[in-house]
Amino acid sequence: MGSSYRIALAGNPNTGKSTLFNALTGLRQHTGNWAGKTVSLAQGNVQYKGKTFHLIDLPGTYSLFSNSSDEEVARNYIVFEKPDVTVVVLDATSLERNFNLALQVLEMTKNVIICINLIDVAEKQGITINERILTNRLGVPVIKISARNKKGFPMLLDTIDRIVTGAIECQPVPMAYPDEIEEKIKKIEPKVFELVGNQLSARWVSLRLLDGDEKLLNEINQRFGQKEVVE
């Protein structure tokens, strides 16, 4: 009844994330600081079926790997603060570019909704999107909305609701890499798992380590450094 869930909004810049955020929360947002960074995140609440969805508007980025501070804030929030659901907002008129970020998020965390915004604009341009095929291929719900016209909101809120209550289970389809990389992942994944357990996706951390992502390694050390002593 009084349960509250954290829902993060991620997406490229100018995909209508904030429009969606404002439309859902009715502009009652305030900003807060996270993780010692001075990048502020807008936050606001939505009431739905007796639950409170606490929405967090992450900085708009094209990627979560390039080490700008915006990207770091967004990545750290998704990976370490672990929202109950991450909604990735995509621009329907530019899916190729937008899916880069969406696929990155799907590797990091499980409970993801792909929210294709600006669907009205895309349809005017003659773009049709088959969300069922996308849902099957990605293993997570894909929903078409128009934040500006408040179209598709009931479906979006209902899907969030069904994920947090466990009625839907997200099973992101893992991205397959070339054999050479897959073999290396296999080698280090068990060791990574010993360190991070179920806290983080061991496969994702392995991939980042193979990519030489030292910043992530430092972040993990800082956050999990003392854990071994406790256990």
Added chain:
Amino acid sequence: MSIPKIIKLVNGEKGNLIRITSLNLEGVMRRRLLDLGFVAGAIVEVIRKSPLGDPIAFRVSQTTIALRKEESSQIEGVLMTNGE
């Protein structure tokens, strides 16, 4: 018919379409360029060159991105014949 001509993006002329074959960069810059759409197989168009030839603006997945020659000289692709 001729053998595909491989050129560096920095040597593209205005209007050229180039299908990227390789990025000879590492680390954060490589990642950044990949994120912006400079991936193998992508077709980029040379939109315009600055008076001194640096930077150069490219159209890549529906967006215009300007690169310095430090980066554009490290990206290679097949020059696609104009109008074909």
